[in-house]
């Protein structure tokens with residue numbers, strides 16, 4: 577589904593990503609971990625095609641198409657969504673109405689008719705129940721002031737509604753209390769189907785206890801230096817990142 581080959585990228589002319597290789601197939605969940613400033617968000621933003629992030633060399637192939645030249649919106653319409661793909665603080669627009677517009681615009685870009693209102697309501701009901709969002713939450717205006725945890729829940733709600741082929745979630749667990757973490761993780765788990773994949777970026781292994789990734793990758797100074805299963809996340813939690821640096825020095 578996604579193949580990243582020798583990707584280099586810069587922010588404000590500073591090289592941040594220094595040769596990333598990564599392959600994600602349908603049905604898989606991948607997690608990226610790494611210390612502050614290692615380039616995790618840069619990777620997410622470059623893959624999503626955000627303007628400030630410049631891909632200087634390498635390839636990003638999504639669904640067998642090189643997408644480096646595509647704008648963020650075009651990538652999204654192909655099914656590659658980054659959390660908070662859309663602006664989230666639009667005055668006077670409710671959580672639900674925003675979602676209706678986003679879904680229909682996405683369908684329009686794919687040459688599809690608007691989703692029938694009945695189907696839209698059913699979908700909103702189903703996905704909001706999954707994330708334990710009540711009517712009051714859904715009717716709140718987007719600029720009303722959401723807490724960090726509520727923003728995260730809304731972010732996953734957007735993803736659950738849009739059902740992207742590849743959902744990229746940055747800092748998914750930040751600001752969540754224990755109950756919200758469980759609820760949001762449940763939502764993330766439902767994003768993975770046999771046809772859809774998920775890439776999560778996280779600092780903590782606790783999220784991975786709930787979503788159980790197939791692969792964990794460690795990003796250090798702009799490079800993926802180690803990949804493994806969930807046990808890698810436990811080792812990082814216990815020992816930090818220094819042992820990997822030592823291992824690299826020894827090679």
Ligand SMILES: Nc1ncnc2c1ncn2[C@@H]1O[C@H](COP(=O)(O)OP(=O)(O)OP(=O)(O)O)[C@@H](O)[C@H]1O
Nearest residue numbers: 587588592610611612613614615616617618619628
């Ligand atoms: N918009 C920007 N302008 C200038 N420098 C940036 C910008 N975004 C990121 N950087 C720089 O790129 C480097 C990597 O940042 P990035 O946000 O990708 O790291 P991260 O691994 O996601 O960190 P964190 O865990 O702290 O979120 C940092 O040195 C950061 O200062």
